Structure formats: C-alpha cells, structure tokens
Amino acid sequence: MDDPLIIAGREFRSRLITGTGGAANLSVLERALVASGTELTTVAMRRVDSVGQTGVLELLRRLGIEVLPNTAGCRTSAEAVLTAQLAREALETNWVKLEVVYDEQTLLPDPVELLDAAERLVQDGFVVLPYTNDDPVLALKLQDIGCATVMPLGSPIGTGLGIRNPHNIELITSRATVPVVLDAGIGTASDAALAMELGCSAVLLATAVTRAQDPERMGAAMRCAVEGGRLARLAGRIPQRFWAQASSPGL
C-alpha cells in the first residue's frame, strides 16, 4: 500500500524520524538505524574542538539517510537562527529541526522564542520543522507562519513518559494541514503506535531506541509500531461501548 510521508514536497516511505543522540557507539547506532527503517535522522551542531571527528555524517551518508540538523541547546531565537544558518552552510541542507528550549531541567520549548525563530527562518528560506509544546494554538500559529510540519512533544525529552495529553495531540492533528510529528517522550512501542492512532503523520524519537537495552531490536519495534499505528488510523477503529457486544451469533 503506497502511503508516503510528504514533508515540503519530499516523499519518505518511513514515518519514523530518528535522532542519533545517546547511542553507546557508532556501530550500535548503525544497527539501530537500519532496523528502524528511518530515512531522515537528526544531528546536532557543536564546536569542533570539543568533539573531534565524530563520523556521524559519514555514517548517515553511507546508509543513504537524509540528515536533519537541529538547534539543540539553543535558548534564544537569535542563537537558534545562527545555528540553523551554520548547519545549512556545513551540511548543505535548508531543512532544520528547530528547538528553542527554556531550561535544562524540563527542556520544554520556549514558545515566544520558538515562534520568533520559526518566522525568521521561514523568511530566510528554511524548511522549518519546529519542536513545540503540545499546545494546539501554538501549533496552528507555527503552521500559519509557514512551518513545514509541527512537532508537538508527548512528554519532556528523554523521559520516556509517553503521550501525557492525548487529547491535545488529537486537537492538533484534527486541525493541522501540515504533517504532525510526535516528537519527544516516546518510551516504548505502544507510545509510538498511539501517536499514529491519534492522527500523527510520523514519530520522531531517539532515546527510546538508543538507550534501550537492545537498541537494534527496539529500532525494529518502533518501525513496526509506527506502521501498525498508521494502518489502524487509516482502517478506522470501532467506537468504544459501555456494555459487551457478542461477536458470535446467538444460540
């Protein structure tokens, strides 16, 4: 069944976007990425002398996975805009996962700075994929200023707490005209399936796979969960009932 994910006119067969953070080493990361089937994967931008040669770009290019730079670590609109511009120069892509967080403890997006940065980057010709709160109003505003997706969190980054406010996610997916990507908080496969059942077009996750006991197997689990959740969404679930309803004919 042909059902591609389309972001800014580009088609992806996989609806799972992954991050590369948290993996013990590049060989673990490689096996997990391959098992997940992802075609789009995030990287962060950092000062050269604090990291040395990382090899992550070479790995993604060898696997034929598109690179999606993020602005992780940025606290202000100005920082995020400059980081995105540096990423565009370094990686030759105008796509950016926009992150502007308020504090280290929650890593929650700062909505004021986020909206400002998104507006500036759209004007500068970027394809902007913003990491946002599960706020239906902010999601609409990000869409209206020209973002290519909206990416609400299920719960804070790295917590694995799943989707804490499914109704908000459903409010977002019911009104969005751009793809909604559930970004952050996924802990296990059922969380990813739920995101798709709520009408998300894709799931973005990292920690749930890279820090799992067996990242390769969890990568495969997430691939199946996203596919299963998508199929269930398209199939249309039965309405919930209060009383039992026999599925076998009466005697």
Next chain:
Amino acid sequence: MKAQVNGTSRDLDDGTSVAALVSLVGAPTSGVAVALDGAVVPRALWDKTIVPDGGVVEVLTAVQGG
C-alpha cells in the same frame, strides 16, 4: 593579535584567514561551518576573510544528537 576561538582566547598571526584558522583547530574537511562575530562566513569566502583582532570565531560541525 588575539581572537576568541570556540570560547578560548588564542594568539594568532596578523592576517590569519578563516581557512587557516579552520585547519589550525583541526576541523574535518567537510561538514564544518564558521561564524565570525555572530555571522556565517560562507565557505567560498574562508580564504579571503581575515580574522580581526578581538574577533569572535565559532567553528562548528555535526555531532550525534537529537
């Protein structure tokens, strides 16, 4: 002269170009970008752009993250 390079003060020869500075910090040959005083210096201008005294330079590359 002195410049602030990735947060550290460094003594540089007068006339040091951005291209020379990039190799000085041991940056990989691809996947790197440079900001001078808060603005991106496109790769095509690295040779021509001289780091000024007191300049603030950031040399970034992609790492695992997100």
